[in-house]
Amino acid sequence: xxxxxxxxxxxxxxxxxxxxxxxxxxxxxxxxxxxxxxxxxxxxxxxxxxxxxxxxxxxxxxxxxxxxxxxxxxxxxxxxxxxxxxxxxxxxxxxxxxxxxxxxxxxxxxxxxxxxxxxxxxxxxxxxxxxxxxxxxxxxxxxxxxxxxxxxxxxxxxxxxxxxxxxxxxxxxxxxxxxxxxxxxxxxxxxxxxxxxxxxxxxxxxxxxxxxxxxxxxxxxxxxxxxxxxxxxxxxxxxxxxxxxxxxxxxxxxxxxxxxxxxxxxxxxxxxxxx
Numbered sequence: 001x002x003x004x005x006x007x008x009x010x011x012x013x014x015x016x017x018x019x020x021x022x023x024x025x026x027x028x029x030x031x032x033x034x035x036x037x038x039x040x041x042x043x044x045x046x047x048x049x050x051x052x053x054x055x056x057x058x059x060x061x062x063x064x065x066x067x068x069x070x071x072x073x074x075x076x077x078x079x080x081x082x083x084x085x086x087x088x089x090x091x092x093x094x095x096x097x098x099x100x101x102x103x104x105x106x107x108x109x110x111x112x113x114x115x116x117x118x119x120x121x122x123x124x125x126x127x128x129x130x131x132x133x134x135x136x137x138x139x140x141x142x143x144x145x146x147x148x149x150x151x152x153x154x155x156x157x158x159x160x161x162x163x164x165x166x167x168x169x170x171x172x173x174x175x176x177x178x179x180x181x182x183x184x185x186x187x188x189x190x191x192x193x194x195x196x197x198x199x200x201x202x203x204x205x206x207x208x209x210x211x212x213x214x215x216x217x218x219x220x221x222x223x224x225x226x227x228x229x230x231x232x233x234x235x236x237x238x239x240x241x242x243x244x245x246x247x248x249x250x251x252x253x254x255x256x257x258x259x260x261x262x263x264x265x266x267x268x269x270x271x272x273x274x275x
Contacts, residue, residue: 078103
């Protein structure tokens, strides 16, 4: 890559915003935590209301462990639409490092709690609306243009039964979930650990009641379409498989007979590489 290409690349990437970084840290966090600047803001980000609080539940707090607005995947350019809206008495909890891509939208209502597990990763143009409670398990990755909303915003009256359903719910995503792009996750959704959610799917119920493990969900509304599936998180194994397909381009499927378990270190190293 020549010097001109490097220059254009950096000029095109969301820039680190020091003033908004300072404001968000000292507005949301206790002074002894804020002074470490654990939250970095990138790109143009509108701060509509920042009246809530943040907590970092980690034994190791360091500068830039939480990045909001950095483009780490390059599926979207900058449209300068990112915003952060935290009502009074709202709370965001970070249990460790977290990365949220450019063009993000985060809105947390009064008394609502939005919780991110450690090493969670979100693609660009993510929309999170938390009016009650949203909890996202550790090591979960959610692809670009997906939305997570625990509020239907309006009440609906059923004339035949006289019933009205609560517009508020909660969302609890298990650890190691992998959510495809443009998935829509609505109130009352719960998932097990290692759940795979296919792109463009719509979720709105409790999927933890199934006896099956490592399930794949897909469709509108989403339903279980398979079990025993899991995302390969290991960078080394992913490269090994990619090399096989590169040599055998006509193959659509291979048999990978090695027994393996993804190691935390491999996942954490990947996370820090893209951060």
